Amino acid sequence: MVKLIHTLGDHGDDVNCCAFSISLLATCSLDKTIRLYSLSDFTELPHSPLKFHTYAVHCCCFSPSGHILASCSTDGTTVLWNTQNGQTLAVMEQPSGSPVRICQFSPDSTCVASGAADGTIVLWNAQSYKLYRCGSVKDGSLVACAFSPNGNLLVTGSSCGDLTVWDDKMRCLHSEKAHDLGITCCDFSSQPVSDGEQDLQFFRLASCGQDCQIKIWVVSFTHVLGFELKYKSTLSGHCAPVLACAFSHDGRMLHILSGLLDKAVFVFQNTENILYTLTQHTRYVTTCAFAPNVLLLATGSMDKTVNIWQFDVETLCQARSTEDQLKFTEDWSEEDVSMWLCAQGLKDLVGIFKKNNIDGKELLNLTKEILADDLKIDGYSYEREAMENWISKKKRTSPMTNLVLPSLVLTPNRTLKMAINRWLETHQK
Template sequence: MVKLIHTLADHDDDVNCCAFSASLLATCSLDKTIRLYCLSDFTELPHSPLKFHTYAVHCCCFSPSGHILASCSTDGTTVLWDTQNGQILAVMEQPSGSPVRVCRFSPDSSCLVSGAADGTVVLWNAQTYKLYRCGSVKDGSLVACAFSPNGNLFVTGSSCGDLTVWDDKMRCLHDEKAHDLGITCCDFSPQPVSDGEQGLQFFRLASCGQDCHMKIWMISFTHILGFELKYKSTLSGHCAPVLACAFSHNGQMLVSGSVDKSVIVYDTNTENILYTLTQHTRYVTTCAFAPSILLLATGSMDKTVNIWQFDPGALCQARIPEDQPEQFVEDWSEDDVSDWLCAQGLKDLVDIFKMNNIDGRELLNLTKESLADDLKIESLGLRSKVLRKIEELRKKVKILSSGIPDEFICPITRELMKDPVIASGPYPRHMEVSRLGV
């Protein structure tokens, strides 16, 4: 379940962006201001709103520590604020003077990227506030940016529809035509996906655009093996341009906001729609998940920001599809194993299994010793429960692969019945006993 728990209506114009830290929510607007709210009760901080920009504020983002907030504006500046007192730490002017549309901190807080309407992208040193590197895309305005979770690359999106991938030295690694009519937003999932065959780690990247679609990409980059980008899928839940997208803190959910005034929450693994939220009365321009709690913020041209709270079970909505043959457990991916754990009430083990790259084949080979020694599951009761569930899987795999009709299988133990009885009639004393010669 997801429910609307609060609505903020303090801005005087369209809300362009919202961002979370561990304790704060920041929002910015066409009204030239940035507002800060406490997550405990959504009261506005005493030093809010933050005022400096002379034109619309397009984007805001927190440093990973949450102590610094960056904002950028049509006035051509990116400003760094101290979130504890609202004081300005630095004003960084785009070299070209062009309106700045997007800004993002690197995961280690060492760098900040700002992208402008003339296609220039600047990598700033976030400690010295000095320009480190500068580049540009071949066409269009820069309107989107996201760092990979490990910080060794970042992606920018342009109004011409191009995704451009840069390494941490500002070298262009790849350019991809991603969306007709232009990109509007992009975001990386914080959780990597492992390629079992080659042992590579891929990161999911979501991009959305004016073509009404959201696309999922898989990106891998190491200095030894180089760069790889794979198109994975297209999500078409909206009927109008998609303006914003964001992954949840554990990568299990993906949210999008659209010109159709709706917000759609997807299950990342199955790509099924979990929720469609329709409370905004105008275009949904921004959405963001909190970094460690089940909160979602959505902002709109209706001048409001809605705060949504998810039930703790929401991140484990995914289930193994009913039509997925269980004899193919050996072919399960790590995400399929995560879904299975959630379905068995073992969602607390998802991170442990993912960290150890447990896919279907590895799952079926787990033993009491490997659970204790390799996966470091200390609880005896938890290890026993996992083993029981795995044993049930093994029995199902064995039975389904043998081709034995289900009516010959005990519905309780799931073992082959050697001497079954069939009861019929309205009363226990009216019983027919039939023996199958098995």
């Protein structure tokens, strides 16, 4: 069951975007303001609304830690805010001065992407606030963007209907027409899925557009096989433009995609079956967002309101029942485990796991002792420079366990890197 638990009506014009952190909800509007609310009781924070932009605010998003909020506007700026006191941390002006329509933090908090009406996309360093990389599409305004969960790819969508994929150096890897009348939104699921064709895992991407369709794509990128974007399916039959789409925050919470069109919100299970149709708004629904740690969905509309919807636990279990059987369970085959390792950047361990016949059941029972004693994997992280010096001295053992290393290939600990970047973000001056 889904029920409407709160309606926010503080904006004086259309609501363009809403976003959750762990403890806050942010909304922005054509009325030039950004508003912040506490998730505990949906009261507006004392330092809200945030005012700086001189024209409509099109998008807002939280950094992964939630301590910084980014907003972008027709005034050509992307602004970073301290969410704890509402102070501006930086004002980053689009080099061309063009209206900025979309902004997004990278998963590791190191960069902020901003896409503009002239087709330019800029990556800003989130610590120094300096321009890092930039690119541009051939035609149309940039109105959508999303980072892949591992941060290796950035996908942008244009008003001409093109999906463009960029690598982390802002090199264009691929571009194709996805929606005939223009893209309105795109979003990645954070959970990898098996494509069934290769010994790899991929990420689902959803896109929606003025053509009244929601399309599902499968995106992969490896240094061995390169980049690939595959069209998988279309959620069609809608009678109006689809203005926004979003997966649940962890990609698994409800296994749903939310398609917003006309005055209704459609909640899908497994990107196939409609679980609910929510019809409380009186004008076009323009935006949606899922909370990261509670069963909440926020929807914003041209009716100037933001509705907060709550899913009950029964709905959660119902939506999980099918796909959870495919997610990290004892039913996984050895090939499924190999796919998971590749998605985690641990491809060099595939051979070891296959040699030891590690399937889903074995994977769930792995301990640090088994990794070290049986698989010869020590489970420790080291500074790259220190480990390279260690190996350069022809030492083939683990510095911590003194066990022989099965491979000298160094694998980055992305989780640790993200934790460090978030700590730096939190404690920056």
